[in-house]
């Protein structure tokens with residue numbers, strides 16, 4: 204189990220002991236260096252045990268049974284919701300809807316708030332930096348409603364162009380959506396400023412927190428976002444767990460997303476009325492164990508302290524940026540300083556295709572991602588087809604950075 208620490212950064216040796224998968228070695232005896240947490244993080248024993256404990260001791264459907272086991276399952280599920288609310292400083296657990304992932308959270312907003320409020324000729328603003336999950340739902344909404352779409356440009360060093368944002372805000376958009384942290388470039392966007400400026404023209408703001416909530420302290424009240432979407436599986440929680448936070452007055456006025464059991468007040472053959480939030484948006488049997496596992500993940504992260512998680516990743520990123528600059532032919536993308544970025548580093552290595560780079564790194568048991576990272580428009584804007592991406596989390600070490608650099612040097616040797 205994790206021990207409480209009193210230092211500024213993390214005790215990675217103790218943390219690594221909490222993640223059984225990190226003991227994995229390849230046939231050459233090289234331990235796994237996992238640098239793909241931006242796609243999905245690894246899971247600590249506490250989360251794995253929360254899942255198996257639920258199935259062993261508390262498994263029953265929730266909100267329905269009048270027997271003890273169902274009441275226990277319901278209490279654990281609602282406890283997990285309270286942990287989520289606390290973690291992001293939401294004013295109430297009912298403002299936190301359990302969904303499967305960020306993608307579902309954003310689609311929920313587009314299909315409910317969007318269909319209710321967006322009309323032909325209205326403007327929806329997203330950004331060129333967005334993940335497809337924060338682009339395509341707005342495209343679908345625009346197609347259905349006849350709304351217009353516009354996208355905030357990205358500067359040469361991988362930041363949102365806030366002058367262009369201001370230009371678009373002068374057109375008084377109905378909704379502004381953006382990523383707090385870019386999954387391709389690691390850029391930490393000035394979310395509070397963007398929210399403030401968007402609110403000044405009356406827009407509703409959707410923050411994609413998939414890459415920020417797992418890595419930075421999050422305070423939705425300070426941020427003042429109307430909606431915040433994030434994925435549990437990227438924050439040491441189970442696959443299939445995710446959250447949509449929304450301001451209560453907005454959620455309360457929204458129609459349901461899916462219809463079915465659990466989301467109704469009264470059903471007649473021809474019509475129905477809706478349950479209060481959050482149940483209105485959780486039709487059918489939810490992923491109960493996964494939500495409880497997300498609660499365990501939040502307890503794990505909270506015990507470490509998100510300030511320390513951030514500081515650890517900032518330090519690793521700073522060293523990694525310096526070391527990677529020394530690799531011949533390597534071109535870094537995104538902001539140049541660790542202060543402005545989370546632990547995500549995208550790069551090109553000379554003429555070597557990112558898939559070849561990733562395959563060679565895999566041969567050294569270094570797991571990185573290669574491709575467009577679900578950001579095809581951003582790749583086009585940057586003039587690249589794909590990048591290699593290394594992403595850090597709380598269990599990564601300076602030794603992992605060494606292994607990454609050594610494997611890249613090997614790739615250079617193989618190709619030259």
Ligand SMILES: Cc1ncc(COP(=O)(O)O)c(C=O)c1O
Pocket residue numbers: 241242304305306307334336337382384385386411413414434
């Ligand atoms: C910024 C960002 N938004 C959205 C998503 C989609 O997350 P999920 O696949 O969990 O829905 C991701 C996943 O990588 C992401 O990085």
